[in-house]
Amino acid sequence: xINNRSLQNVMIKGTKDGLTLHLDDSCSIQNIIExxxxxxSTSFKRQGDELQTPVNLHTGNRKFSPEVxxxxxxxxxxxxxxxxxxxxxxxxxxxxxxxxxxxNEVKKxxxxxxxxxxxxxxxxxxxxxxxxxxxxxxxxGNVFVIGTVRGVVHAGxxxxxxxxxxxxxxxxxxxxxxxxxxxxxxxELEDSTMQYCAYINEQNEIELDRLNVLKHLRPKLTxxxxxx
Amino acid sequence: MGEAxxxxxxxxxxxxxxxxxxxxxxxxxxxxxxxxxxxxxxxxNLDVAMGLENRIIYDLVDVIEGRCKINQALVxxxxxxxxxxxxxxAQTSDKTAVKPKQMKALVNELKxxxxxxxxxxxxxxxxxxxNAVAGADKAIxxxxxxxxxxxxxxxxxxxxxxxxxxxxxxxxxxxIRSHMVHNGDMLDIDxxxxxxxxxxxxxxxxxxxxxxxxxxxxxxALDPNNKASIAYRNIARRILGESIPLNPLETxxxxxxxxxxxxxxxx
Numbered sequence: 001x002i003n004n005r006s007l008q009n010v011m012i013k014g015t016k017d018g019l020t021l022h023l024d025d026s027c028s029i030q031n032i033i034e035x036x037x038x039x040x041s042t043s044f045k046r047q048g049d050e051l052q053t054p055v056n057l058h059t060g061n062r063k064f065s066p067e068v069x070x071x072x073x074x075x076x077x078x079x080x081x082x083x084x085x086x087x088x089x090x091x092x093x094x095x096x097x098x099x100x101x102x103x104n105e106v107k108k109x110x111x112x113x114x115x116x117x118x119x120x121x122x123x124x125x126x127x128x129x130x131x132x133x134x135x136x137x138x139x140x141g142n143v144f145v146i147g148t149v150r151g152v153v154h155a156g157x158x159x160x161x162x163x164x165x166x167x168x169x170x171x172x173x174x175x176x177x178x179x180x181x182x183x184x185x186x187x188e189l190e191d192s193t194m195q196y197c198a199y200i201n202e203q204n205e206i207e208l209d210r211l212n213v214l215k216h217l218r219p220k221l222t223x224x225x226x227x228x
Numbered sequence: 229m230g231e232a233x234x235x236x237x238x239x240x241x242x243x244x245x246x247x248x249x250x251x252x253x254x255x256x257x258x259x260x261x262x263x264x265x266x267x268x269x270x271x272x273n274l275d276v277a278m279g280l281e282n283r284i285i286y287d288l289v290d291v292i293e294g295r296c297k298i299n300q301a302l303v304x305x306x307x308x309x310x311x312x313x314x315x316x317x318a319q320t321s322d323k324t325a326v327k328p329k330q331m332k333a334l335v336n337e338l339k340x341x342x343x344x345x346x347x348x349x350x351x352x353x354x355x356x357x358x359n360a361v362a363g364a365d366k367a368i369x370x371x372x373x374x375x376x377x378x379x380x381x382x383x384x385x386x387x388x389x390x391x392x393x394x395x396x397x398x399x400x401x402x403x404i405r406s407h408m409v410h411n412g413d414m415l416d417i418d419x420x421x422x423x424x425x426x427x428x429x430x431x432x433x434x435x436x437x438x439x440x441x442x443x444x445x446x447x448x449a450l451d452p453n454n455k456a457s458i459a460y461r462n463i464a465r466r467i468l469g470e471s472i473p474l475n476p477l478e479t480x481x482x483x484x485x486x487x488x489x490x491x492x493x494x495x
Contacts, residue, residue: 115379115382116383116387134379134382
């Protein structure tokens with residue numbers, strides 16, 4: 001067992017995605033480096049100008065500091081023909097985790113965006129209230145409004161052309177998605193009582209359509225676990 | 229300990245000063261001890277509307293800079309028995325002469341002695357506005373049924389909502405012309421309230437005698453039979469917590485009613 005364990009600090013697994021080096025997460029870094037040197041120089045020895053083989057590195061339930069990661073990668077590079085493409089881990093730092101939450105956040109606001117107020121978000125926005133004339137919502141993601149829109153909406157303001165905008169009532173609005181802009185007046189809409197959504201169509205224009213087309217246009221908007 | 233109410237609008241010329249003068253007068257008529265503060269430094273008006281222009285000796289800036297005591301600067305309105313006072317704005321300085329912190333201290337001091345401190349705010353959203361709002365507990369936003377005024381009111385409400393220590397503002401719609409609303413030429417009350425979505429505290433009809441009264445230095449609220457006067461008195465009673473129904477045509481109905489009463493010689 002002891003013998004076996006000491007040999008298995010580094011495991012090389014081949015899947016259909018390519019090779020992965022699994023590093024045991026309970027042994028010392030020194031052991032890993034020693035074993036990498038031994039294992040790789042026998043099985044993946046560099047021979048002449050042979051093409052380099054891409055490989056993923058999986059560190060299990062452990063996260064290495066950038067310095068240690070560098071040492072390991074340079075060990076691999078200097079002792080074999082393998083090139084590390086990605087470093088995988090089961091662990092996320094709090095920073096990375098917060099970044100993910102931040103990026104995927106749906107900002108919920110109850111209230112009215114009044115003249116001169118700008119509401120900014122890095123993900124989606126769900127406004128429960130109106131946007132009054134002179135008020136503005138700027139979001140990197142989608143914008144949803146349960147209320148009346150009379151102001152300015154900019155969805156996908158960091159360049160996401162897939163972003164959409166939906167509202168329960170549009171009276172007069174200036175809508176932008178990514179870098180496409182348009183203005184809308186209630187008088188131009190067929191039915192001002194209907195709920196509308198806006199998206200960029202194939203002609204690269206903002207199109208206003210019934211809300212139920214959204215499901216087919218942007219299937220990724222649905223984030224439902226389980227089923228209906 | 230009284231409360232401080234700031235009267236503001238964003239846009240100029242919608243009737244902030246008139247509203248301040250009349251609401252203050254109405255509160256004094258109801259027996260409350262009221263102090264009016266004009267914060268429009270450099271462009272003072274409230275003293276003129278109240279007819280107290282000639283009696284100003286010291287002003288707001290004198291008090292702030294310690295040249296006099298508060299009581300020396302307060303102008304007493306002789307029509308009321310020690311119930312109504314005015315702290316006038318300076319005419320020779322500008323708005324930067326006062327800082328919000330100083331205003332707050334001043335208003336807090338006045339709140340000890342008065343039931344209501346009514347602050348008349350200058351137009352705009354700069355220093356003058358920040359000074360006026362600094363010490364306020366409550367806010368009244370005045371607007372007229374015009375799109376421009378409603379836009380500015382919306383902006384002001386947004387700023388007031390961010391202000392700490394100020395209760396959600398209440399709305400006064402001033403200068404309603406019922407025939408124009410009736411014809412659809414003017415924004416109606418529902419349109420304005422649904423747009424601004426804050427509570428309405430009063431509706432004042434447009435009346436020529438308001439201008440006449442202001443020119444004479446007699447706030448219209450002193451006239452018991454005028455439509456606009458009744459509207460201002462109702463605002464004062466609502467401030468005191470009485471529940472008086474808000475009927476868009478309230479002033480007219482009461483007007484008719486008082487006419488009938490007059491016919492029978494009842495006053």
